[in-house]
Every structure is written in C-alpha cells, then in structure tokens.
Amino acid sequence: xxKLYNTLSAKKEEFVPVQPGRVSIYACGVTVYDHSHLGHAxxxxxxxxIRRYFIxxxxxxxxxxxxxxxDDKIINRAKxxxxxxxxxxxxxxxxxxxxxxxxxxxxxxxxxxxTEHIPEMxxxxxxxxxxxxxxxxxxxxxxxxASFSGYGKLSKRNxxxxxxxxRVEVDERKDDPLDFALWKASKPGEPAWSSPWGPGRxxxxxxxxxxxxxxxxxxFDIHGGGKDLIFPHHENExxxxxxxxxxxxxxxxxxxxxxxxxxxKMSKSLGxxxxxxxxxxxxxxxxxxxxLLSTHYRSPIDFSDGNxxxxxxxxxxxxxxxxxxxxxxxxxxxxxxxxxKVVESVDRPLYEKILKLPKAFEEAMDDDFxxxxxxxxxxxxxxxVNKFLAEAGQKGEDAAQIILRAAQTSFDDVGxxxxxxxxxxxxxxxEGRRAESRVTLxxxxxxxxxxxxxxxxxxxxxxxxxxxxxLLDAAGVEVFDRPGGTVWKPK
RNA sequence: GGCGGCGUAGCCAAGUGGCUAAGGCAGAGGUCUGCAAAACCUUCAUCAUCGGUUCAAAUCCGAUCGCCGCCUCCA
Numbered sequence: 001x002x003k004l005y006n007t008l009s010a011k012k013e014e015f016v017p018v019q020p021g022r023v024s025i026y027a028c029g030v031t032v033y034d035h036s037h038l039g040h041a042x043x044x045x046x047x048x049x050i051r052r053y054f055i056x057x058x059x060x061x062x063x064x065x066x067x068x069x070x071d072d073k074i075i076n077r078a079k080x081x082x083x084x085x086x087x088x089x090x091x092x093x094x095x096x097x098x099x100x101x102x103x104x105x106x107x108x109x110x111x112x113x114x115t116e117h118i119p120e121m122x123x124x125x126x127x128x129x130x131x132x133x134x135x136x137x138x139x140x141x142x143x144x145x146a147s148f149s150g151y152g153k154l155s156k157r158n159x160x161x162x163x164x165x166x167r168v169e170v171d172e173r174k175d176d177p178l179d180f181a182l183w184k185a186s187k188p189g190e191p192a193w194s195s196p197w198g199p200g201r202x203x204x205x206x207x208x209x210x211x212x213x214x215x216x217x218x219x220f221d222i223h224g225g226g227k228d229l230i231f232p233h234h235e236n237e238x239x240x241x242x243x244x245x246x247x248x249x250x251x252x253x254x255x256x257x258x259x260x261x262x263x264x265k266m267s268k269s270l271g272x273x274x275x276x277x278x279x280x281x282x283x284x285x286x287x288x289x290x291x292l293l294s295t296h297y298r299s300p301i302d303f304s305d306g307n308x309x310x311x312x313x314x315x316x317x318x319x320x321x322x323x324x325x326x327x328x329x330x331x332x333x334x335x336x337x338x339x340x341k342v343v344e345s346v347d348r349p350l351y352e353k354i355l356k357l358p359k360a361f362e363e364a365m366d367d368d369f370x371x372x373x374x375x376x377x378x379x380x381x382x383x384x385v386n387k388f389l390a391e392a393g394q395k396g397e398d399a400a401q402i403i404l405r406a407a408q409t410s411f412d413d414v415g416x417x418x419x420x421x422x423x424x425x426x427x428x429x430x431e432g433r434r435a436e437s438r439v440t441l442x443x444x445x446x447x448x449x450x451x452x453x454x455x456x457x458x459x460x461x462x463x464x465x466x467x468x469x470x471l472l473d474a475a476g477v478e479v480f481d482r483p484g485g486t487v488w489k490p491k
Numbered sequence: 492g493g494c495g496g497c498g499u500a501g502c503c504a505a506g507u508g509g510c511u512a513a514g515g516c517a518g519a520g521g522u523c524u525g526c527a528a529a530a531c532c533u534u535c536a537u538c539a540u541c542g543g544u545u546c547a548a549a550u551c552c553g554a555u556c557g558c559c560g561c562c563u564c565c566a
Contacts, residue, residue: 010495031564031565038566039565039566040566042566043566046566072564155561155562157493157494158493161492161494161562162493162494204564225566226565226566227495227560227561227566228561228564228565228566230561231494231561255566256566258559258566260559263558265559265560266566269563269565294503294514294515295505298496299497299504301503302503306503306517307502307503310515310517311516314514314515314516320529320530321530324530370505370506372505372513372514373504373506375505375514376504376505376515377514378514379514379515380513386529386530389530390523390531391531457525462525466525469526479528481524481526481528482529489528
C-alpha cells in the first residue's frame, strides 16, 4: 500500500487509483526559454522516481510531462536572439532532454507541447464562457474566479485574504483583480493563433488543463510540480478544470521542495542558480541524482559543494564494494548448492537481510517515497557485505558465492528503481569521476610509473617507491596495492 | 498583512507518542599495510528555548526565538 502526501488534503493518504492497476501522472514541466537549473532537475528526478516506483509495484503508468513553448519569456528571448519563438523552444527542449538524460531521467510517455494543443485549449475556454465561468474583454478571455466556489482549496487561501494581500497591479478591464487570463490577444509580431475571440495565444494555466484532459481524462490520479506552482498555477488549473468538467480534476497533488543555496530558494529572479550543465561539468550525473534523492522530496535541499562531495564519497564506497564482489566471483561458475545447506548459521542473519532488502526498500518507499531512508538501508547493507567480503576467503566457497550473488541481485533490484548504483565499478571509477578528476598523465605514462614503483617495491627500495607515489599523486593519480596487484584511480 | 513550512551530532539527513534517536560525510583511537588507500571494529546527540498534556514526547498542544517559502513569472 502506497501512502502519499496530498497537498489538497494536507495529509498522507493511501493511494487508490481511478482505475485499478493503472496510474495517470501529470507533472508540470518547464517553460523552455533558457537552460534548466538544478531546481528543475529536482522536480524531474523526483517524478521520474515516483513513476519508476509505481512501475515497480506493478502499475501500468501513463506519465505526462509538458513543455510550455509559448509564453512572454520565450517571445522576449526570441526577439533578443533574432530567431523565432519556435526555434527558441526547440533549442531548449533539446537541451533539457540532454540534461535530463545525464541525470538518468527517462523520457515521459507523453510530452505534449502547448502549441500543439491550441484547439483543445480553445474548446475548454469556449465551454467555460458558455457555462458563465469566463468572459471576454477586447480579445482577451478571463476566468471569473468568483464563479468557482472551491477557489483556494489547494493553497488554503480564501478570496478575501487574496484581495487584501494583492500586490498585483490591477487591470481595470477585469471584473475582479483575481480573475486570470485564459486567452490573450496577441500584439503585432507575436505568435498568434486564430480563435473565436480574434488572434491570440493561450494563458499559462489553461494548457495543463487541456492537455491533461486530452491525455489522461477529466479526472486523473496524480498531478505534480514544484511547491511554487501551488499558487496560482495549480489553484487556477483546478478552478478552470472543475468548472469546465463538473467533476474532480485530480485526486492527489504532489509538490516537491526547492533546491536552496545558502538557505535561499534557487531561482532565476534571484540569480542564484546553477544550470544543470554547469553542475554536470563538475559532478557526474549519478552524483547529482543521488544528492537530489538523499533528502525527502518535500523538504528543501541545500546545494553546496560539500553535499555533492558527500554523494561522490558514498558512490565510491558503493562501487568499491561492488568491485569487491565482482573480484571474488571472477572466474567462478555459479554454484548449484542449496543455500539452506551451505550457508553457516553465523551468516544466516546477513543472508536474510540481503534477501529482505527489496522488501525493506518498498516499506520505505511506500511511505511517501522516503528515498533518504531507502538509501540509508543500502549503505547499512554495504557495511555488512564489506565485512563479509573481508572474511570471504575463510567462508565456504558455495556459501560465499550464494551470499555475494544474492547481494548483487538485491542491490541491482533497488538500484533499478532509484536509477542509481547500476554501473560497472570500472566505469564509475574511470568514466564517472573524469568530470572532476585532475589526471594530467597519459594512461601509458601512468602504467610506466606504476611499473617503476613496483620494481622499487620488489627491491624494498621504499624511498624510491614513495617518490613515485608522490609523483603520481601530484598528477592526480592515486595508487592502491591490492592483493591482486596495483591499481590506480583518479583522485 | 494573509497562508504555509522548517529548526535532530562539526556537516548532510531519517525518525512524528513507547524497543539502544537510521544512514552518510568529516574527526579520534584501533586492526590490516613497507608506507598508504580501501575495508572492518570502537568512539561521537537528552532532538532551538520555555511551559503544558500523558504512565510515556524529538514526535501532541501553547508561547518565544531564529530561518525559509507562497501571495507577481518561477520546478
């Protein structure tokens, strides 16, 4: 049973889908007028995870994530760059997909664009006018907030408070300052679509209603986005959708917390943001993904080099263990021995714990996607497996194999859902850390020095051996003398 | 001003009524190592403050202090 925190009820609730065995998820994507920053990455990673988890639990998932490709900012950017709005959108959609790919975020099942759903939006707006929930002024169409009694139920505001606290400049043409645009008449030179109200373009909120209606139906399971979308975006979506359809729009509203810098929200307007690609220049995508999942999705998460480095250290530890398992199993054909016959009683608790990892993982995830706890379970078991690995030589070979293969299977199983811990250790150490390594020697040179050092060691010339170690160290290469020979890793 | 959230070890971070307050990073001591590294072992918190409810509170209630978010485009 999955429990999730629903912003609408402000409580954790048991998840009950509209249709048994199916889940429909709509997550607000980005407005494509610039490169995405780490805050956008968090939302994308969180909902990617939620989707993976529902799939793991056997649901047939339909995941929709939109691109807002028509908006003032895109139009401004197009003017600046002297290209069309369409070209701006395409450029940043491509960049977004590339960035997300590096974070292990899978493409959504449906990725609708606002500009490809104009007729659907027009149809909804027409319906709202017919039902008395919207009105036209000079080619604009506004939603009449006062006509929808449930307004404020998501963001827990009442209309009077909103009026009292209004900081918006009042547009005299609107019947009420709270009314919001469904359709905007376009100015000359701006992108425009024909409509019953003249040439224009959609307001921001209507696209999500129209596109979710089309792809998921009038009532669907989960709608997600960042906390900053609760008001007004999602509140307005509810108003226009429910006013139109006369039925509940969304059963569960999920909102992720922000990425902060020095405890302040990372945002374009504050200018305190890092783009995803800037961060990926310095840190491997898996580190960033781990960082984003190491805090519960609803809590704020503070971005800092130290936090990213913790993530790297954790992955080093994990992959060192994975390498240890692989080394032990290397060249050994799989045993056919029965676990209950060969696993010694002292190793039973470990074996049980390994087998139970997926279940423990699910218990954590069932509780509103507690990835922080789930990752803790993994590291806890890493320690146990390392301990066993250190003594593996003294264990019966069949038993050691059974335990280590089971560990690998369990780690892979939960790793697939998290989208973490899935690489080969060699790949992690050589490729994964290249982004931040400072290796200044060629592979040949490194091998040469290692050979030199080992000759010195063979002759017990420790001073020379240490000299070579320091030389390599200065070049960003760290050497380790393992039982199987000397290996090196980027520092 | 309205609404909402947060404050757990040097740092990050779970835990929201009851077993020894997960896990990670960093630190200290140890085992191992030519020296290292890795790994393992040991060690490191009365949970912002005050008051209340309760047999029992980090966890519920109230107050105080501090921080943040939304109310305007924003993941």
